[in-house]
Structures are given as C-alpha cells and as structure tokens.
Amino acid sequence: MPTVAIKTKGGGQAGEITLSERVWGASRNIPLMHQAVRAEMENSRQGTKNTLTRGDILGGGRKPYRQKGTGRARQGSIVAPHYRHGGTAHGPHPRTELGHSMPKKMRRAAILSALSAKLADGELIIVDAIALDNTISTKAAATLLSGLGVTKKSLVIIEAVDDVVIKSLRNIPQVTLRVAPSFSVRDVVDGGLVIVTRAAVDKIEATWNRDEAAVVATDAPETEEAVNAD
Numbered sequence: 001m002p003t004v005a006i007k008t009k010g011g012g013q014a015g016e017i018t019l020s021e022r023v024w025g026a027s028r029n030i031p032l033m034h035q036a037v038r039a040e041m042e043n044s045r046q047g048t049k050n051t052l053t054r055g056d057i058l059g060g061g062r063k064p065y066r067q068k069g070t071g072r073a074r075q076g077s078i079v080a081p082h083y084r085h086g087g088t089a090h091g092p093h094p095r096t097e098l099g100h101s102m103p104k105k106m107r108r109a110a111i112l113s114a115l116s117a118k119l120a121d122g123e124l125i126i127v128d129a130i131a132l133d134n135t136i137s138t139k140a141a142a143t144l145l146s147g148l149g150v151t152k153k154s155l156v157i158i159e160a161v162d163d164v165v166i167k168s169l170r171n172i173p174q175v176t177l178r179v180a181p182s183f184s185v186r187d188v189v190d191g192g193l194v195i196v197t198r199a200a201v202d203k204i205e206a207t208w209n210r211d212e213a214a215v216v217a218t219d220a221p222e223t224e225e226a227v228n229a230d
Helices: 030-045 105-118 138-147 163-169 185-189 199-207 212-219 224-228
Strands: 003-007 013-018 123-127 154-158 175-179 193-197
Touching: 030 105, 030 185, 105 185, 105 199, 123 199, 138 163, 154 199, 163 175, 185 193, 193 199
Parallel strands: 003 123, 123 193, 154 175, 154 193
Antiparallel strands: 003 013
C-alpha cells in the first residue's frame, strides 16, 4: 500500500498516511480516462445553437425577376443561401442526442486510474486540514497554497462545504475547488497538482474502496426470503 506524507498548512510534516491500494494504486488506463473526459465534455454541451434556413426567413415568396430576357441568371427567391441576408444552408440546429453514457464499472475504473496516476506522477499533496481561522481572505488562502509549494495549476479537494474556504479560494487564478467525493475524471486529469485534505481522503476511500461484489449486492433488490427473514 502506498504511503504519503501529510503536510501542515505551513508546509511542515504531520506524519504519514497509508492509502488504499485499490483507490490509489490502480493501473494507468489512458484510453479509459480519455473516454470519461470526452463523455463529460459531450454531456456538458447545451446543443442550443441554431441557424435560420430559407424557410425561416421572412419574404422570398415572389420571384425577384422574370425567368428569361433579363440577361441575368435565373432566380426563384431572394432568401436563397447565396443571397445576402438569405437562409443558411446546412447550418447547425438544436440537438437533443448529445448525451454519452458510460457503464458504472468503467466510470469507477476511470476515476481510480486518474487518482492513481496523480500519485504515481508525484502530483498529489495531502494536507492535515485547510483552515483559514473563520475569516474570508484570498490573501490568506494564497499564502497557504504558497506554503505548500503550489506554484502552478491545482485542484483542491476538501471534505465538506466550507463557505470560508470556498470564498477564499475561488478568486485565485488556476485553482479549482471541489468537495469530496463530488469531482470528476476531467477535474483530476485537467486539475494539475491535486491537493486533498486528510478527511477528504477518508471520504474518497469510503466511496470507491468497496468491492464490486458488495456494490452489486447492495444495489440488488431484496428477495422475498430476505424480507421474511427480517
């Protein structure tokens, strides 16, 4: 099982933590992570862009000039696509089939692969806690990150909703904040340096350290024998 040092907000060391091999020691599966990120990006699209076809433009019901005898090319409507202010040919229209789903086991494997890759690449920092003395201060939050040696794009994962921490970190450029376990593969892959509190590690492992057999047994409906036994 991997062992990682726990840092204090000043950059010191506050002991070590043994991480779960299942969550933080999974194999690196780049195609699976790519599929998960692509699915999230596709599902985040609104699909509301639209263009007007020649049937949506007002006018054009009368032939602009007679068919023959003018010396010009024959035309049937002034709202044709080749006319100025005419309709658009083959333009985008609202779509509703943008969703892309992945099986549950694949989603679980993708997030474990992303977390394990960050640990293997040395881009994981575990802190004892992120405390700002109940005072909203972007400067204090920036000083805390600087004390941890954070000098680039980073993803901060905390264990619970904390308005002081959220409002202090949200104005720092290139810093993304998430509450465990509500983060995605895209957050981890595109997050840069991942900073996780010790309590958030416990929540992450409690969520994704379950055996698949236990998950299936939990999600399966109770049989009539089980109900009668109770």
